[in-house]
Amino acid sequence: MRYIVITCCFLFLACVLQAQVRWAKTFAGPNDDACQVRQTPDGGFILLGSAGFSNYLVRTDSLGDTLWSRKPNWADFCGLINTADGGFLLTGTTVSSIRDFVSYKLDANGDSVWAHVYLDTLDQGHYTALEMDDGGFILTGYTATIGNAYDMYVLRTDPLGDLQWRRTYGTANFDLGAMPALNRDNGFMFATTTNAGGPSEFLAVVTDDAGVVLWTRTYAAPDAIGGAVPTALADGGYLICGWIAGNGYDSYLIRTDSVGNPLWARSYGGAGFETRTSRGAIEDLNGGFTFVTSTDLSYGPGTDRDMMLVRVDDAGNLTRQVRVGGLAEDMPRYFEQTRDGSYILLGYTLSHVPNWKEIYLVRIDSVGCGERFFDLGIAQWDTICGGDTLWLDAGSGFSSYLWSNGAVSQRLAVTVADTYYVAAVDSNGCLYYSSLVFVEAKPGPSFNLVNQGNFLVNFYGAPGNALSWSWDFGDGQIDSLKNPVHVFPGAGTYVVCLRTEIAGCGTQSVCDTLVLAGLGLPATRTDLGSVRFDARANRLLVQANDLEGRTKFVLLDAAGRRVKEYLLEANTELWVNTQGYAGGVYFYWLEGRDHTWQVGKVFIVN
Template sequence: ALFGWERFYGGDSLDIGYCVIQDNAGNFVISGTTYSISTDNFDAYLIKADNRGDTIWTRTFGGSNYDDATGLTQASDNGYVIVGSSNSFTGDETFDVYIVKTDTAGATDWVKTYGSSEDDFGSAIIRTSDNGFAITGVYNYYPDYDLGYYVGDVYVIKTDAGGDTSWTRHYGGSDDDAGSFIAQTHDGGYVITGYTYSLGPGIVDTSNIYLAKLNRFGGLDWQRGIDYNHSFDDAYFVYQLGDNGFIIAGGCYTTARKWDALLVKTDSLGNPQWQRTYGDNNSDIAYTACKTRDNGYILAGQTASFGANWVDIYLVKTDSLGNMLWQNKYGGNGIDRALSVLQTSDGGYIVVGLFGGDTAQSVGDVYLLKVDSAGTPMAVLDPSTQSPSNFFLDIFPNPFNSALNISAPPGTHIEIFNLLGQKIDEFGDKNIWQPNLPSTSGVYFLRATNRNNVLTKRAVYIK
């Protein structure tokens, strides 16, 4: 099996990874935002790492105010294009959609901004079949004093390969609507998802999933508000399937007053055919997803239902009908969140998001997590690449029969996983592990975490 690894990027302040791609050379490229490396505010952040997560280069972009990069794609010349939001260049501190094109080394080729006289935000970008780009987000976000809150429209921008506008459109209704993800459809058009307070059943101060189909020129074929539970519903991923229907991932607020991760399958006109929810007795949500090569899906987000930690990264693997095959959680002792996931060339998965540190009050780092096809979380890595020399994890004897002695610095948290990536035990300051009776002979992985330091070692248990 090909096991995974984790990496952290950033500094002493807040840094977030929003999107990850695997480029044509097999490297991982991450877009996000950083306060640690910026001189005076958040800057858009671009990181290029090799296939083990080791940094090749990092770049920041922006001006004197807030800038971020929530979306990322690779251009036809193998450079990179990020999209996000910025209020550094408008002159009145309103936000515009912000796009930067770089070469393969991260040097800027061009910069574009788009928007209205009010706030506009970029959420996601794709490279289109003509090697241009399509972006979605929020248009003309402003305070509606009659409604008593801010409202906006779903925003779509189509550009050529140089970032010059081919067309722009906005969609939705009279209330607040937003686009979070865009994909190109089989007929050369586009599908957009997000949330809507304007469309669909049950709209009384609650949101529905927004789903719209556009033709190649931005003309609206149809738009829908999809209601799951007569409460708050939101979507962050959409993809057109071979039957011309769509798969949507996001979250729904349930009658138990908690969020569940949600997967919805629709027909070609956006009518729901089935829905599946995932999670347990606390709030869980999918902020991202992708279709996998076995025609199933991988959902990623956050969970507060599993384990003793504050909020963890949550992965759910399903078959083509949304039936769960496995689920797992990852992260530290603070608030951790997955914001982008994709299947890698080796059949595993790469996840990027936020590692929130040790407590709910901690600032965060960009977190890159690689797992294998079964969700196994960690590999045995060279400690020099993962932790400072004064952090250690010693285990003996190995192999062991009844008890494994553990030596690590005070305050270290130990997690134990089997070969399926399932966590079978965890504890704090404890210097011995005795497997429970159901544990079988075989290989186990011990992961030691102390603040941002992580080490993993393999132990062999022989009954």
């Protein structure tokens, strides 16, 4: 018997107190999505999303209750920022086959102030905007180029939205689009993901306030697939947040100095789908950095995608995670840190009303350890073979354990197929969830039998997932069928063995002892055919009655030893020469195509 011992590997340090979701609100429905959210000067919030095919702008108080809403539908808006005069700027693109950037200025009550369309000859997609110190704006996204590729695309306007300049940045490759960061010199970092047909990389371009390039860097990342979002840090450096493939999808952070030299790079996530929001990462008011990601089927009892707030220290070490979600999909789109250090998350939810997709706004407190997560140090999918035990170990240092099957010990012996995880609580009351392990159990060889008579035995119950079956009946005969029917030569003790080959488990064997006593006859049919002895010709006439299938004929002597065996075609007869046979009683059986039998006896005279 094989034993597999797995000990967990913790990803996180100790936490302090359980985190709390301060409140959560839903808006609109039934087929809505979210774009961006901002905290307003009065402590409330302004959020932008979509309600069906309409843009949906909502202003709330500090508790998330609606103050007013608007549906500006003359363009496709998904960018939203506060403006210094207390109003708002919506940005997006025209609704047309060749899209152009648009900007739409609103006052504090959501009423129109001005609007602009920035015409171009190529198709554009919009991401977000920034307000500058002079009251002007930067709009960023991507533009099509000659040759069906894309470049980063940036517009600069004055405070009234009039165009001052436009620029493109990128390589000769496919560059997904610009996400901006305003640095302490009033210049910019624009970041994206670039692909030249080989491995994708993160691309960063730093410019002065007029958009003139100062330097450009690329950063290799394992299977980079998500557009990079930059953040300018107080020390003059940058933090680039994207996501990568390989272990499902994981969020990915790169920290650089002021001239783009990488200081560290880290990935975050389990075996599921973890991708950052369009906000990227922020420099947290409480220290370190924070980003929000999706997560699914990686840790604990999750059943679909959830929102997850992740906080790391200055070196990228995880310090806090808070998961928010229900039984269905809850997907984050954007987040902000509020002035009191708490967090506002915006996305959509399907958990509150079945098949009803609503905009979802959640506020999370600034302190608390939340749900902590750790890996069990084992692949998400594992297999146990017949007779094996898989040991899962949650590690020491917890005050209590609760496994998904109800066990309360530190270690769990797994012998059956299921999905396993453990919820553990430390001495501070912090809750930890382990990674999920999906265990498939492949049964070892076993079999059952039905003794149809002392010499006729039907074997069944061999594992159906085997690649092959090899029977040894202990009488010198073998078979390779899954469920064979075998006639033994007579009474006696036989050791019957089954050897199977199962993918991932190799070859395994099992044996059982079969005792056959006496001759006995199995229960019979009478309509499979007939057998009679012709004394004048010294032969047997065997007649098969089946009009469609073959019939097997077996002749045995009085001791149950097999004498002859034939296979008759449908509705045929057979003559068996019996010259040289000892006179006396013989037994026979006919086996039909449905494995039913007709057994009888015949007297041969010689």
